[in-house]
Structures are given as C-alpha cells and as structure tokens.
Amino acid sequence: MNWPMTRQTNRQTNRPTSRILSQARKELVQFSRDRLTVALALILPLGMLLIYGYAIRLEAKNIPLSVQDLDRSPLSRSYVERLFATNQFIPAPLIDSSPLSSLDHGLAKATVVIPPHFSREVAEGGSQVQILVDGTDVNNARVIQNSIRGVTNFFIxxxxxxxxxxxxxxxxxxxxxxxxxxxxxxVPGIFGVVLWVFPSMLSAIALVREKEQGTAIQVYASDLSSTEWLLGKGLAYWLVAVAEAAVVMGVSGLLFGLRLQTGPFPLLLGTGIYLAAAVSFGLFVGARTGNQNGAVQGTAIVGFLTSFLLSGFIYRLENIPFPLSLISNIIPARYYILLTRDAFVRGAGWAGIWFVLPILALQGFVLFKLASKIMQSMQLSE
Amino acid sequence: MNFIRRLFESRFWALTLKEIRQILKNRQLIFLLIFPPTVQLLIFGLALSPNVDHLSLGIVDYARSSESREFVSALVENDVFDVAAYPKNQAELGQAVRNGQLIAGLVIPPSFDRDLNQGDSTDVQVLIDGVDANTAGIARGYIQQTINQYTRQLNPQFKTALIETQTRFLYNPGLSSSWFFVPGVIGLVLTLTGSLVSSVTVIREKDIGTLEQLLMTPAAGWEILLAKVVPLFILLMGDVLLASAMGRFVFQLPFRGNFFLFLALSGLYVFVSIGIGILLATLARTQQQVVLTSFFFNVPIIQLSGAIAPIESMPKFFQILSWLDPLRHYVAIARSLILKGVAVEALLPNILTLLMFAVVLLSISVRRFRSQLN
Structure with a gap:
C-alpha cells in the first residue's frame, strides 16, 4: 500500500477493525477522485428510477377503439356514447368499413360491432354485440374485455x-x-432492481481495477488479510450504496408521493442488509472475473436480468413457470421487494415480512464468504 | 464475372478477410453472439407473464349452507381464484390479506340463503389486495362478472342478458403471453448484441493502437469501416435466424407474415444496431466506457420500445418520445409480421423510419470515425 495514511497510523493498524476502517477510508478517497464512477454512481440510479417509474405502466389508458354501428339507431348511438364516456377509450376510425382492417393497421386495439337490428332485438329481449380485441398485448386484451363488459352491464x-x-x-x-x-x-420494485445492480457494479469494478493494475498484489504483501481487505472495500462501497439508497428513495418520495406506511425500522434494517448483500455480490463477481469489462457485464447482465425478471418486479412471482421459479427463490431482490412494498404501500410491519431479514442476511453472508474464499486462494497461489 | 474477380482482388476483400479471421479467433465475441441472446430470449419469454389466475382467496362463510357453497364453487370454477384458506372471521381474513398470505377475501353474510330464497338481494363483501394494481383490477372484473352470471342463473326468467357481449381475441386467441414478449425480445436481443459486438470490435483496435497501423495502409476510412460492418452484419443475421428458430420451436410463434420480409427488415434493424454500436465506440475512449455508456443508452431504448411494457399505457410524453426510438419501430414490425401477418403496406411508416435511422446513424458514425482517424 503506497497510501501514507496507513503507514503513519502503523500502531493503530495492529487491530483488525482499524485496519478495515483505514482500508475503507482509502477506498472512499480513491472513489471520490474518479469522476466518471461518481457520476455513474449517482446519475444512473436516478435515470433508471425516472424511466422505470414513469414508463412502466401495465394498464393502458386512452385505448383506441373503433365502432362499427350497423344499426344506427338512437339506442346504438347512446351505447357507443357510453363506451367512450369511461375515458378509457378514445375513438379510432374504421377503415374500409371492415372491422378488421383498423386492427391490422394497428390504429385500433379493439372494434365493437353492433348488429343491424340491435335496438329491435334489445326491445324484444336480447341482442349480441361482437367485440374484436387485438390479442397481441395479452394483459390489455383482458383489460379491454373486462371494461367493455362492465360498461355494457352498466348500460343494460x-x-x-x-x-x-x-x-x-x-x-x-x-x-x-x-x-x-x-x-x-x-416504484418500490425499482428500489429492488436499482439498489442491487449499481452497488454490486461499483464494488465489482473497484475490486477488478486493483487486480488489473496489479495493486492487489501489494495487498498480498502487506499484513492485511484478504478478508480484512474485502471487508474494508465492502464497507466503503456499502456507504456509497447507502447514499444511493437515500437519494433514490428521497426522490421517489418527492416525485411519486411514496410515504412510509409503518415504522421505519424494517425498511432501514432490511435496506442495510440488502445493500451489504449487493456489495458482496459485486465483490464475488469482481473476484471471479479478470477485467473491468467482464465485471460490468457480469453484474449488469446477471444482476439486472435476475432482479428485473425473476423478482416479481413487473408481474406476479407465481406466474414464473417451474424450472425458472426455483432460481427466483434464491434471488435476493425478490425478498427485498416484499419488504419495500410493505413499507411503502401495505404497511403491515414485521408480521408479514420478518422472514425477509434472515434470508437476506444469509445470502449476503454466503456471497461474501465465496468472494473471500476466492481472494484467499488467489493470495496463496500468488 | 469481372466484377467478382475485381472484388476478390480488392483491398476491401483483404480487409474483410482480416476482420472475419479476427472475429473467429475472438472466443469472447463468439460467446457474446450466442450465449446472451439465447438466455435472454428464454428468460424473457418464460418469466414475463401477466396471467391472472390461481389467486389465493380466503373465504369467511357465515351462512354455511349448500347455497353459499355452490356460490363459492361457481366463483372458483374458472381457476382465476383458488380457495386457499377458510379464516374463522373477518378480522382473521383481514390479517391474512395484510400479511400478504391471501390476495383476495370473500365474506358471505349469515342471511345469504334466507335473502336469496325470499327473493331479496344480498350483499357479499369482497376485499382485494391492491398493491399490484393491475392484478387487482382484473380480479375485480372477474368477480363482478361471475357474480352477475351466477345471479342470472338463479333467476331462470333472466337467463339471457339484454345485451350479450361476445369477445374474440385476434392474432393471439389463446392469449399466450410469450407471443407478446418474444417478438419484442428478438428486437431487444438484436439491439444489445449488435451494439455491444460492433462497439467492442471497433474500440479494441483503438485500445490496442492497431487502428493507427490500419490508417497508414492505403485503405480509405470507408473501406476500413465497411470491412468491419459486413462480417458483423452476417454474424448478426445468424442471431436473427437463431432467435427466429427459438421463437418458432420453443415458443411456437405463428410467423403469419412473409418470412423473407421479416428477415430483410431484421437486416435493416441490424444495420441500425451496428450504427448505434459504432457511434458509442467513437464517443468512448476505452472498452469500459463503451460498456457503461451502452448500458446508459440501452435502458431507455428498451424501455420505450414497448418490448416489455405496452406503449399505450405510458404517459403521453413517453409515448411521443418513443417515436424517436428505433427499437419501437422494429418491435412493431416484428409483432405485425409474426403475429398479425399484415402486408407490407401497413408497415411502410415503420420501415421508412427505420431506414432513416440506419442511414443517419451509419453516416454520423462514419463521419466521426473518419474525423478521429485524421
């Protein structure tokens, strides 16, 4: 270590805790000097929060709906009026007077066909309206079917x-x-994705950089053990991650009106443990890969895909089919999202989510153990 | 023949051969071309599913009669709900929903069958966990419809409603969710792989310094760049075929449109993704910066494309922004050709926009590339 601080305080560094602390301090100083990484650490999480927070919506509003009214009676017109009165649909043109072509051209998501003798049949006791729905977007196809049925019942x-x-x-x-x-x-789901991907990416880059530049070998030569070294690094990036969490949650409070529904303890404790697990994951990936490229790719692709797709972030966890659902059981984000949704929406407190903390702690511990084992064997073989 | 002989003797051909050899030697590149696309297609196609079924339902049946049991069995008949628990009372039911063990709860009043037998109406209470707003909305719709139908069955004289709605789901009659996601994910995979692979091959020569050596040869800038683009294009078309084969055989996509049109338009999009990659490479100085900036670009490109969440449900501002997203146009084309089987005329606006993107991106990146060379 060519860092003056650790030499001056040589007497203090005899104790492992102070060695870890000075390692963490060195890491933070180094971090704050790297402009690109600091910018990455703060701007990327916010950018992701804004894009996901505003752009992921599952239920369509203003669905373009075209109507083929073959009856043209006062009754059919008032039915059509009622359809558009819900504010869920906006009128779309009917092309070539065929109910299908505006769907083919993507101008409408659904077409309602009112039969020729609609008003007479209704007066006589029963008529049928046909709804053609673009089934491409599965979720909104269901939403459209439900709301047209609802409007129809109301109209009846x-x-x-x-x-x-x-x-x-x-x-x-x-x-x-x-x-x-x-x-x-x-938004509470975004916390699970963002606070996993970025803390792990930063710590992975930091670890790999020392390996690339060869400064890791200097550490092997010092009296710092590999576990202490990793703990010091981890602590520094954990603090960075806490800052990211504070920024991301604070901004969502302002922009999306998220408010804590329970006491803050489950969230604070859980976030602390989750961030530690994320940093440990980054250290693990960093220990495994040889270059920064691989480290970023590894944390971005593995961490991102799993926390985005296998955590119940967009759709219900129960919908993940069998072999994949096994993997989702070991994804930390899956548990952390339960906790954030409870803290910001449900508000049940410990009773519903107590099991999240020990699971996250165990996962973080295992990841850290794996990372330190790899670094240790590297140190011995060197 | 003369043309072909000239081609094989040209500098361009020599450069292309050099690029092909370089790519084939680079194990990491071959890995990037095959492994991530396969995994992404599989996970996105299998894991994302908006189905609303087998929701856990708790029932507090104060009536305990054959009528109430019949009502419950009518409610769970179509598998939207599964009866998961019979809590003793309303408080216990509420606690279970609050803790997230149950998604919905139904409370049947003690007077249920008495009211019905006397021809009165009776109120059942339904509570739904609204944390997942989308699921809650669909679940509410199902409950109300099932109850409407059940009520009509109880009164034979009202068996048919005055207006019956008959729904037909076009293009995807089974409402299989992978049919929605996989065409979008093919576009997503081409974006990620194309931009990554092309930026890595350009930046590596910059990193190692061999780009300057290339410069000193008599080859022109466009020859160097074109020789880089052509092999990448061929390899990425291999990815298109890989993705289509997986779509056809793993996810049983119908491919209703003209397959060659699909291939041609995918080729057009491959050019766009290569353009993005080379642009990124000319913006960045090191490989690490490329990977980071591509992450920064790709997240919005994917998110605004409608590959994962439908564009119609985004706020107006993002819907307008999404017109500037090339992937949006490719996803629209892929869905139309794979699921709808529309003719080329319906796709003309998308095709022209993509063409424009390809031309603009490639010419900007060629210009930047050339100015960096000088």
Missing part, C-alpha cells in the same frame, strides 16, 4: 325494459391502494 341497467333480478351484490373494496395507482406497485 339504464334500459327501460331492464328488470334487475334480485340476487347477489358484491361490495368490492380494494385495500392498500384503493385508487389502483400503478406507481405504488412499480
């Missing part, structure tokens, strides 16, 4: 000859998120 009740049968009425209440704001679902 307003008809003069509708006799509402007495029966079961559902009083539906939606909990935790009564307005069904999708941002409340997506």
């Amino acid at each position: 009740q307003s008809l003069p000859n509708s006799v509402r049968p007495e029966g079961i009425r559902a009083r539906v209440r939606i909990w935790f998120n009564p307005g069904r704001q999708e941002s409340l679902y997506i």
